[in-house]
């Protein structure tokens with residue numbers, strides 16, 4: 183198992199190899215509010231300045247956490263909007279930790295994230311904090327975030343989190359606006375003592391615009407660059423909404439260069455954040471994708487396959503999360519690679535990759551269609 187796989191493990195010692203995604207997601211993200219003081223140009227949530235009166239209450243939140251325990255104790259990511267806009271955020275975090283969940287918090291970089299607030303967050307016992315950094319300097323980052331001074335505040339928060347000894351994940355959303363700046367952002371990430379760099383690839387939902395998407399060729403170039411970078415830097419490199427990074431990793435490993443077979447004939451694994459690929463018995467693999475090892479609970483309790491694929495399977499106020507994740511037709515379809523269409527449906531990497539179902543949906547109108555951001559030609563369709 184590689185370094186990335188050691189960072190996120192579900193409670194009770196599970197791993198990608200032991201979690202059955204038909205029964206238990208690897209990760210659940212819960213948007214506890216959509217309220218946020220920022221106005222980011224790519225905001226998935228279309229965040230709003232004030233809290234929605236329909237938000238799940240504190241008591242309802244505790245019951246959601248109970249359901250997350252019941253479904254098999256996946257990793258819980260508490261997100262928003264800005265989760266710090268809820269005064270009960272500390273109670274929700276502490277309760278989730280008390281139920282033996284591994285919990286990460288994703289606050290927005292606003293004046294609410296003081297050193298004192300971070301100390302209170304640390305005292306809840308959470309396992310990681312995620313903070314976004316979309317540029318190596320104020321001109322790029324502040325333009326992304328829609329608020330002047332956001333870069334300086336973000337860097338201060340990053341330093342405070344590291345100083346308090348809380349494992350830190352930095353997230354960067356790649357788009358036309360900052361793709362040129364990635365090497366310098368990586369330098370900042372390295373300087374700051376970050377544990378994980380999670381590189382998000384834009385999905386044109388919420389305020390995200392199709393015009394800001396990088397091309398399929400640029401995706402390929404950036405994914406290969408990330409693979410090279412991951413071998414030299416002191417932090418772990420992860421990707422989000424770039425399932426084809428797994429294909430790149432597999433192709434670039436020694437076993438991958440031998441056509442999906444381990445060179446010695448022995449079984450070998452390529453395992454990273456949210457995927458595992460077995461060599462030696464053909465290209466067998468599995469990977470987290472929207473609705474497949476992942477689900478998202480909105481601020482009003484709707485259950486989506488991910489924050490980027492905002493199609494509701496139902497609401498936790500009416501049905502249990504367990505039932506919606508395991509049995510809804512939407513989630514079941516997303517877990518069946520034989521239903522994939524086009525190039526992704528023909529691809530030998532479809533189980534471990536499968537393409538971004540969210541990007542496919544927003545660019546083609548069909549969540550089972552091919553992910554248009556991938557340049558790969560599956561073997562089955564090669565001349």
Ligand code: SF4
Nearest residue numbers: 526529535536537556
């Ligand atoms: S064609 Fe689809 S399944 Fe194959 S590598 Fe590309 S995105 Fe992944």
